[in-house]
Amino acid sequence: MIWFAIAWRNLWRQRRRSLITASAMAVSVGLCMSVICLNDGTFEKMFNVMVEQQLGHIQVHNPEWPGKRGMYDTIADLDQNVAALEATDGVQAVSIRLHGFGLVGGDQQSAGTQLVGIDPDRERTVSPVFEHMQTGTYLTNQPDEIILGHALASDLEVGVGDEVVALTQASDGSLGNELFRVVGTYKSGNMAMDRTGAYVHLGALQTLLYLEDQAHELTILADDTDALQPLAARLATANPTLLVQTWREASPQTAEMLSMQDAGAMIILGIVFLVASFGVVNTMLISVFERTREFGVLRALGVTPLQLVSMVVIESVILAIIAGTGGLILGGGLDAYLVFQGIDLSGSIEGGFDFNGIIMDPVLTGVVRWQPIVLTVSVLLVVSAVAAVWPAMRAASIQPIEAIRSE
Amino acid sequence: MSIIASVSGLTRDYIQGTITVRALRGVDLSIQEGDFVALMGPSGSGKSTLLNLLGGLDEPSAGDVSIEGTSLTDMTEAQRSNLRRDRLGFIFQSYNLIPVLSAAENAEFVLLLQGVGPKERRERVFKTLADVGLAGMENRRPNELSGGQQQRVAVARAIAGKPALILADEPTANLDSETGNALLELMKKLNEKNGSTFVFATHDPKVMAVANRVIKLVDGKIISDERQ
Amino acid sequence: MSTILLVLAATALAADPTVEELLNATDDVMRGESSVGVIEMHVKTARYERTMAMKSWSQGTEKTLIIIEEPAKDKGVATLKVGDNIWNYLPKVDRTMKVPSGMMSGSWMGSHFSNDDLVKENRLSEEFTWTDPTKNADNNWVITLTPQPDAAIVWGAVVVTVSDNLMPVKIEYQEEDGTLARTLAYSEVKDLGGRTVPTVMTLTPADKPEEFTKITYRELDFDADVPESMFSLQSLKR
Known part of the structure; x- marks a missing residue:
């Protein structure tokens, strides 16, 4: 040319x-x-x-949960619900989370803490928090284990091996309190979770909050991140009593x-x-x-x-x-x-x-x-x-x- | 003999500040096929203006120019471009070759614009360059050629597209007399051999010597039009 | 809670009471040099309803100890307040926990009272400016209190209603925008521990009218002999 x-x-x-x-x-x-x-x-x-640590790809809640995040806005019949989600095509893994707010610490130092009850093995498949352990280990198989945000741990002046008390108001109005053993601290990069967050076993938090067989949040890892919307829609149709949202819907601010x-x-x-x-x-x-x-x-x-x-x-x-x-x-x-x-x-x-x-x-x-x-x-x-x-x-x-x- | 170009009542005014300069004052003229015309006249006589109007490079203030029976006045810019491409050839005083193209490419350029196929293009370019005496210099760039050689390339470029009319504005003015003579002979030869029609605007008496028709212009008017 | 735990008998009076007298009636209703009391707290929320029995010891405005006796699940849970600090003792895990400052607005023992309510011992007349008392339709005195600019008060205004014979009737707490936040109502005026006092206090949040926390004084012994050693972290663990 x-x-x-x-x-x-x-x-x-x-x-x-x-x-x-x-x-x-x-x-x-x-x-x-x-x-x-x-x-x-x-x-x-x-x-x-x-997204990966906190929101996952798709979030499932009680329809009342968004905004209020109320203690009573739980998902019941966990086994059945989780099994149904897991059986859905396109769902890779499901983690179960129970949220509770309480005091964690000792007689001199204590702090308001966002307690998250998790099934450690399930959580591991969905959220990479376990990759960010700063000291100690991730939750293993002892029910009294707790892992703390690194900033929370230093505020409380505790480390691996120390005991902390968790005090919450249980769902029946009683004072739920339990002793936990610090097995690790994490540095996730999420300021809120590092300063005020702690993970415990799902069962332990269920007992503490008097919310047996209940959870607040099911987090789904999807096979295809580009097709979250249709997957969420299918899950919503199949589980009409639950609120199914993609992470974008669940956290528009994110x-x-x-x-x-x-x-x-x-x-x-x-x-x-x-x-x-x-x-x-x-x-x-x-x-x-x-x-x-x-x-x-x-x-x-x-x-x-x-x-x-x-x-x-x-x-x-x-x-x-x-x-x-x-x-x-x-x-x-x-x-x-x-x-x-x-x-x-x-x-x-x-x-x-x-x-x-x-x-x-x-x-x-x-x-x-x-x-x-x-x-x-x-x-x-x-x-x-x-x-x-x-x-x-x-x-x-x-x-x-x-x-x-x-x- | 058919008429290649005709001009009637051609007037061209230039406005310079508040003064209107009338470069052409009602010129009537027709160019026959095979003519070798010398437009003579002192500076400011209007010969270059007439040449530009013939080439569709300028627009008349009044009157009309027709090339092969088609008036330029009603043409769009694109149509005039196409007319120049297909029917006209230009040779300028200062050669005006495209500096980044070789001799062959300069000559080929108009053929490319015309959409001539590659094989024919190549044949015509080589033949044309041979005709103007530049065989073997096809791949030289303009800055590797002498002035006379560059003007020969310009001639080749002008005739390669087989135009009806070749317009040359002082083509020999920048050349020494020997080189200028050789170029004139070349063009005369092309005129006689191929029947190409040339119109020159020139001061050069040598052009007058080889022209078959000499038109003299003074103050924008033809004062004589003689065949010889 | 200051007003809950201590009682000072209202002096009988003749002429119109002054603002100070009216406010002191509210401030001092349950206040004494020291006191020992048996309290029942009934909490009703949309989700649960429970009754707790507790015993309290106090010394002036600075020191309070409350120990839960019932229900069995919470038996032995104790709250110690010294000055502005609150500790909870949890017998199940045999630990005490200090309530951090950021948690002071949180609920105390699942009730509608906050930890702050326990701590705020300042007298109304010291923290607020007030309007002249007016009489309402029930022949009670009404005073509107506005926090002083530098006072650490979360309310926009507090409206105190006191009966003509200087018995507190109710305290209405308003938000900054003037809407009612909650109402503390006094009732069941009885002779208790040698004074005539309202023995029931009911706190109702304005946005959840079906919920309330009702505190009933069963026994109250003013100016009882309460040893200083009661109010220490060690004593919590008994």
Whole structure:
């Protein structure tokens, strides 16, 4: 195609200028990729903490539970309900949670605590909390075991092997109280769970709260995360007495937070490419002005205005392809560093920092996904094409006679 | 002999600030097939303006230009582009080759625009370049050619598309006289051999010597039109 | 709870009482240098209804000890208040637990009273500004109290109703926006421990009118000899 050949050769007439512009665009792409990589790392951390640990893919509650989170808004007939959910196609695992609020501690230090009663083996299949043990072990098979959020444990000045008392108001109004043995502390990254949360065996909490064979929450791990909506709908139809929600429905604020995080990346992408597009417009404008005469000749030879526009746009797109290739190499290198090394902020921040209720590690690491990379390069190409249109239109509007006359 | 181009009542005014400069004042003219016309006249006589109007590169203030019986006045920009592409060839004083294309590619360019197939394109380009005496230089870029050679490429580009009319604006002005003579002979030869129709706007008396028709313009009017 | 546990006999009077006299009638109704009492607490909620029998010891406004005697399930559970701190003793696990400050607004023993109600011993006349008393249709005095700007009071206003013979009738607690939050009503005026006092107090949350906590004084011995050692963490574990 002659237009490609002309455009390609035109680009290299001003090798230096083209290379500088391409370099700037490549740096934009590289920076975008690395910022998105870092952003995705944060996103994944947030998703892991908020969705995987807390919400699971699909949540099942008593219809009265949302908002109130009342002690009495339980799911009864646990065995039967859980078996029904587990038998459903698309459900990989089901965990059972009973929530209770109470005082945990001793005679000098105690704190209001969100107690979560779990079946440790089931919970393990759904939520990765067990991966975040800081000291000691996860719950095993002794009914008096408790694992505490690491910040709660240090507030209570207890550690592995210590005993703590849990005091709650049971469902019959009596004072449920029990002695638990700390077997571990966890650092999940969820600020609320790390500061005020504790896990005990489901049976122990059922006894403490006087809620035998009941739970507040069934959390489902689905086979296909992209088909949660239809699965939730099927489960809801099959279990009409229960409230079945995808994690997005169960926690719109989490969904909102995550989409804000995504939007952040888009804003960065937008800003970088706004700057890049000025570069493209500038380069192409200069290049068009320099070739006024040449464009006049082309028009005299019978090139139509549209063909001229195409030629300039093709030049810009070729430049973008070169820049995009360079940017991918640069961005790939930066991404690799972010993924394998990360940015260590521990010099300035001790022990992590709070980001929307999630405790982030002081070493920020990135996550590479192909979608934003494709998006970045596509945006570069589109922006380059669009940004070249205006200079191209100027080129096309050149009057051949004026152009040829200008010596 | 058929009429290639005809001009009637052609007037062209240029507005420069508050002054209107009348470059052409009602010119009537027709160019016959096979003509080798020299438009002569001092600077500002209107010869370049007339040439541009013939090529559809400029629009008249009054009057009409027809190429092969079709009026340019009613044409759209795209139609005029197509007319230039298919029926007209241009040769400029300062060659105006496309610097990033080789000699062969410059000559090929119009054929590409016309949509001529690759095989025919290649044959015609090589033959045309041979006709203008540039055999063996097909792959040179304009900056690797002398001025005379560049103008020969420009001639090749102008005739490769088999136009009805070739318009040349001072084609020899930038060339030394020997090179200019050789180029003129080449064009005359093409005129005689292929019947190509040429219109020159020129000061060069040598052009007058080889032209079969000399039209003199003064102050935007034809003062003489002689065949020789 | 300050007002629950201690009684001071209202002095008979002749002319219109002053605001201070009216407020002190409410503040001091159950207050003494020290006291020992037998109390029954009946809690009714939408979910459960239970009655607890307890014994209480107190010394001034600073120290209170309450031990549950019934039902059997909660027998021996004890609450110790010293100053602004509250500890619960749990006999089943033989441990005491201090109630952290963040939990003071939580329910005390599953009732509608909060831990804060137990701690707040400050006198009404010290924490509030008030309107002039007016007489209502029942010939009772009504005073509207507004917290002083620096007082740590969660209520928007407190409306105190006192009978003409200086017996507290009720206290209405209002939210910041003026809506009624809960009502503490006094009834069953009897002679107890040498004083004439309302022996029943009923707390009703305004948003759940079917729920209430009713405290009935069975026995009350004012100015009994209560040893200082009662009010220690060690004594909780007896």
